[in-house]
Amino acid sequence: MIGITAFAAAIPAYRVARDTIAAAWETRSLGGRLAAHRFDEDSLTLAASAAADCLCTLPGKTAGGLYFASTTAPFLERLNAGLVAAFLDLPAETRTADFANSLRAGLFALGAATDAVAAGRSENVIAAAADTRNAPAGGDEEQFYGDAAAAIAIGSTNVLAEIISRGGISDDFLETVRRDRDDYVTSFASKFTAERGYAHSMAAAIRRNMQQAKLEPAQISRLVLSSPDKGAHLALAKKLGFQPAQVQDTAWDQLGVTGTAMPLLLLASALEQAKPGEYILVAAHGDGAGAMILRTTEELAGYRPRASFAQQLASAIEFRSYTKWRKSRDYLREQDDTLEVSNIWYAKEETQNVRLRGMECGHCGTRQLQHQLLCPKCHKTDAIQEVPLARTGSVFTFAVDQLFPSPFPPTAMAVVDLDGGGRIYCEVVDCDPDKVQIGLPVELTIRRLKEGGGLHHYYWKCRPKRF
Amino acid sequence: MDASIRDKVAVIGVGCTKFGDLFDQNLADLMVEAATAACADAGVGLDELNAAWLGTFSPGMNGGKATITLADALRFHGRPITRVENYCATGTDAFRNAVMAVASGQVKMALVLGAEKLKDRPVRGLQREGIHPLLEYGTTAPGMFALAANRYMNTYGVKRESLAKVAVKNHAAGALNPKAHFQMKVTEEQVLKAPLIAYPFGLFDCCPTTDGAAAAIICSAETARALGKPLITVKGMGLAVRTGKPFLDPTCDYRGFPATQEASAQAYKAAGIKNPVEEISFAEVHDCFTWTELTNTEDLGFCKAGEGPRFVEEGHSTIGGKLPVNPSGGLKSFGHPVGATGVRMVYEIVTQLREQAGPRQVKNARIGLAHNLGGPGAVSCVLLLGRDT
Incomplete structure (x- = not known):
């Protein structure tokens, strides 16, 4: 049996209210809050935090692999996963790789971890996904993006949730783009994007997995969907014949859209709430869409994540001014480049x-x-x-x-x-x-x-x- | 062999610039002013000096790193010059090394010059050099001493009011000192309401960054007698070094500064002092922060551990008290040009022993103590000077 053997969420302690951002621009607030990294946090530190919490619930507190996924990796040349593995004091034999550039990168890492375990090459491979995406100042997306990370370990013993099916479709579609020379995401938000970039691809990936697992919508206990906004996932679920009660909350109101971390983060939150014997379907969009169906095991009843999604959702310190929130995102970029080391x-x-x-x-x-x-x-x-x-x-x-x-x-x-x-x-x-x-x-x-x-x-x- | 240094070496001349924000002078200007003042005081010419010791802490835009700074400023050529750097104990340690050379007979008459130009620097406070880029990143002097102060205040239940009393006392003394950086009194309320720098230290709990220089001319006691000078001799000296990274050292309990305890024990032994509080007339101690003076008075044996606050609160360390501490105003008011500070203490002690200190004169001044504390309490140097009775 191959499946999830450990999981952890890492949500920054800070939040910013959308009202705070809206007030700075004298524009309409979408309500609720966004998870916001402190000036000293980035996708690597958040991933390291999630991976460390994930690691310490694995047997022997060790892992055979560590994959890092992000669209906002701090290093473009230098293995980010290698550095995270070193912070975790993992041995040199640890399988490491970076997954990047797509909102589905987290799902890619999870899939690669599953492949490594299925091939018998490794045991307990951690996929750590994190994002700290930056929207242009004053743009609509400023009220969308939140920062977070999640780590999920795949193994073949003490499995908490068995992987029943997985697969997706690829589509070179213009939804969000960031070139090598850009600091901020360019968004092609439109009705067309909502239909082709999200609903169409997601539906295809979800149907494919349902057919593979021979399941009907009513048999799915928790439908974990990424979403580009507040409600696109709810409309999609309805269209595919799911009831609103089956759909996992995306934490739009508390965290915002957490990029490539989103499917893993929401899966962690679903696993925290799930009981043994449930079917969970997780699907994420981005340059197409991918999905995975899991069935929770009896092992899940005895598992306690070290840092739960629910606890971290509740604990929060707030940036009370737009300036401070923005400064925390720009501070290190503006720092003197003075500490030279050999x-x-x-x-x-x-x-x-x-x-x-x-x-x-x-x-x-x-x-x-x-x-x-x-x-x-x-x-x-x-x-x-x-x-x-x-x-x-x-x-x-x-x-x-x-x-x-x-x-x-x-x-x-x-x-x-x-x-x-x-x-x-x-x-x-x-x-x-x-x-x-x-x-x-x-x-x-x-x-x-x-x-x-x-x-x-x-x-x-x-x-x-x-x- | 443990030959005592007592009464072997005499101080025959001292000089000191005004301390403060000396925007119009450079390091060489300060050196010339202090050295020529000391020479005039001793009645000797610069050319009559056989060797020099330069105490500077931080090399700046205009020298300070090497002996050539002194050589060129004073045209002190063709003779030995040694630069000493030992954190904030730089000045006293430069003096200590010169004393040993004179005591050995190798040098007949020596110049000790402490000079520092901190105000020309682009950084606020002290430039940080040679620290670990990660383990010690961002450490500041107030931050380092606040670590020790908070532990102390937690152990003994001490409040910021006790610290403020040191500022009030040393500002009152500084107001009587025309060479002091600050010459104004402050109230306890002013001290407590000042902006915080590093809790528990507010602005008035910190000594300033200062420009200044001080010099002393030393020779053997015999030479001083032959010159017919009033005899002020070195009674004892001590130097001790402890960890420079107490914040990483699991053996450091942050209870007092052992370096001060050890350096003063060495000096007391050399001077034959058994009961410091009775035998020492006054002390110039390293009050880089108000709290530091409290712990200094304990480490120097003026009172027991934890009784430093009471020692100042009961007035024992005021100019009229039983053991005046920092009658010059201390680092707090006189200022703290790092390398100059220790030599400035020698200047103050000699001035007091000669009864030339004017309104801040300590009564019956016979033995004076100088104390520096460098790094995060890592290096301490203690000097004892006395007048012939």
């Missing part, structure tokens, strides 16, 4: 800075992040070993610094003592700086730190322990 330095420190491995003294057990050949406590040198450090801990002390480089000072900086040993100095994100105090339990999260030398530089930050 690839020798990068490679030498990869285990420390990226994989978060520290050093442990075999004599006194002292752990530290810095790779040092001498124990800081007992000063011995003959039993120092590299160990993975825990990614949870508590605030030992802190400072709320107005001078720290940030678009929104002050910045809460903390000395965090990691569970099991080791100490790190990092920013506390996703909470009011004034709420940071000694003893606060935190979890580490990878974020964009700085630009320079042709690179985005990532480093660890921490946030209050979520769940």
Whole structure:
């Protein structure tokens, strides 16, 4: 049996109300809110967060592969999946690949993961899809796009939902386009796009899977559809003979249209609500459409995602001004390109800075992040070993610094003592700086730190322990 | 072999520029002003000096990195010059190294010059150099000391009001000092209501970035006696280094600064001091932030751990108190041109010991202590100077 073995959603902590955007342009608000990344988040950090949460519910907390899917990958040349795998401290043998350029990229990654497992090449391959799409300032799409990620693992044991069918159609159709020279999406929104780009392709993919699985609409418990807007998926479902109650909420009101992450994210939310023995159909559009039918197993009853869609949907901090929301999207792009590093330095420190491995003294057990050949406590040198450090801990002390480089000072900086040993100095994100105090339990999260030398530089930050 | 430095080396001349935003002067101008003042004070010519020690922290647009800065500014050619950099303990450590050279007999008469031009820099505060681009990204001096202060305040239940009292005291002293960067009094309310820089520090909890230079001329005690100078000698010295990355060091508990405890223990031993609070007449300590002075008074043994706030609240450290701390106004008011600060402390101590400090004069000044604390509490240098009684 091949199917889903783990899943996780990663929704940024921040939101922006569509009213806030509409007020800035004195235009009509579509209501509700959008998920918004912080200035230090991008599709890679969101995917890493989802993949990490997915990984820790897999047996042995390890995976045979990690696929990254996004239309907004931070690197156009350099494997994004390779970097995410390194943040997860996955071994060199891990299968890695990037999927890009289509709103269906997330579904492509999921399909490739299924193929790898079906071919017996790998076990528990994680497909992590994320998007942080930018609409032109003042354009209609500004009220559409939300930022999010989801990760789904495919394996052949302890399967939570078996894959019954999958397949789709390809169509080189002009719906949304972004050239290599563009920062913003060009949208060909029209009635024609709604019909051919969405309804026609989606219907074809869904019918094909229903026939393959020999199922009638009434047998599907949850219909998980991507949607380019608030209601296109509802009209489609009705046309195909489904009842509104069968259709999974797209979180238009709370998150917006989350790009290539959308089908995986909504599938994660459906799996959280589903009971064993249900049929779930997931379909996504973009340059054609693809679909997949799953049947949940008894295993699902005992599965708890580490970071659930429902909890993350509820927890939110709001950008109260359009300017701050927009600034958070543009900040790193505008940063000085000053931090130049050599690839020798990068490679030498990869285990420390990226994989978060520290050093442990075999004599006194002292752990530290810095790779040092001498124990800081007992000063011995003959039993120092590299160990993975825990990614949870508590605030030992802190400072709320107005001078720290940030678009929104002050910045809460903390000395965090990691569970099991080791100490790190990092920013506390996703909470009011004034709420940071000694003893606060935190979890580490990878974020964009700085630009320079042709690179985005990532480093660890921490946030209050979520769940 | 643990030969004491006590009474071997004398300070025969001191000089100091006005400290402040010296927009019209460059580093060389400040060096010339401080050195010639010290020479005039000692009654010797620059050409009579056998060696020089330059204390500068941060190389700027107009020199400071190498010894040639001093060599060219003073045309101090053909003789040994050593540049010392040891974080904010740069000035006192330059002095300490010069003292050891004179004590060894290798150098007869030496110039110690601390100079810093911070205001010409394009950055706010101190330029960050040589730090890890990720593990220490964005660290600021207020941020580093706030980490220690918040831990301390949490441990001892101390409020910002206790910190503010240090600012009030040191501004009051600075108001009496014509060379000080700030010469105005502040109220506790002003301090508490000032904009926050790095919690718990507001604007008035922080020392300023300052331009300035200070110089001292030193020689052996015998030479000083032969010149007929009033004898002010080095009684003891100490220097200790601890981790520069307490925020990454799992063994650091952020309880006081061990470097200060160790450096002062070395100096007290050399000087034969058993009970600092009784035997030391006054102290110039490193109040880079108000809270730092509180913990300094504990680490230097003036009071017990956690009693620093009471020490200042009860008035013991005012100019008329039992152990005046920073009668010059301290870094808080006199200013903090990093490399110059330690040498400026020597200038202040000598001025006090000669009873030439005017309205800020400490009564019965016999032994003065200078204390620098550099990096995130990593480096401490302590000097003890005394007058012949």
